[in-house]
Amino acid sequence: MAVYVQDIRGTVNRDIDCAFALNLGMLIGDYLRPGSVLIGRDAYTPSQMIKRAIGTGLMAAGIDVTDFGVVTVPVMHHNLQDLDANLMINVSRSPLRADEINIKILSNHEIPLEQRPTGHVPWNKLGKLRYLDNYAESYIESALGLISSAVKDTGFMVVLGFDEGSPRELKVRSLICSNVRLLM
Known part of the structure; x- marks a missing residue:
């Protein structure tokens, strides 16, 4: 369970650019080594760029990266x-300003972000990258399992992991389970 949430916010390509994101990934990797990180983003184009640079820095530091692509924080946390x-690291558009990016680092301990990365690992110690596709189904099943039968009998609608920047925004899929309608 993630206890600490560290937020980094800044203007895209000014405060937070690819070099910054690469160094951030290496710095986190230095602190975690060895380890594994989940990474995701919203559908905003700059989020994709920054997420990839962070992932590259993590791999350069010897950390394995599981890339969820476009995902909400609760779904990633579930896994x-x-x-x-x-x-977990989530990259998204800042809700305050359209030109700003927000990098959330969620972990069991605070990461000291004031240091500099110490260096890269040898080529044969690089972290591995894998993409995860079918993560939503287990999240949906788990969430439905938590709904009591008293609530299921009411026919309430349950909304899971809504994200205005998700490509699913236009294709909201609906599931019927018992009497509960689920939107994801």
Whole structure:
């Protein structure tokens, strides 16, 4: 379970650019080594760029990276223990300003972000990258399992992991389970 949330916010390509994100990934990797990280983003184009640079820095530091692509934080958090990851990183557009990016680092311990990365690992110690696709189904099943029968009988609508920047925004899928309608 993630206890610490560290937020880094800044203007895209000014405060937070690819070099910054690469160094951030290496710095986190230095602190975690060895380890595994889950990484995701919203559908905003700069989020994709920054997420990839952070992932590259993590791999350069010898950290294995599981890339969820476009995902909400609750869905990623649901998979944290199953994927045996040390922390999660989510990159998204700042809700305050359209030109700003928000990097959330969620972990069991605070990461000292004031230091500099110490260096890269040898080529044969690089972290591995894997992409995860079918993560939503286990999240949906787990969430439905938590709904009591008293609530299921009411026919309430349950909304899971809504994200305005998700590509699913236009294709909201609906599931019927017992009497509960689920939107994801």
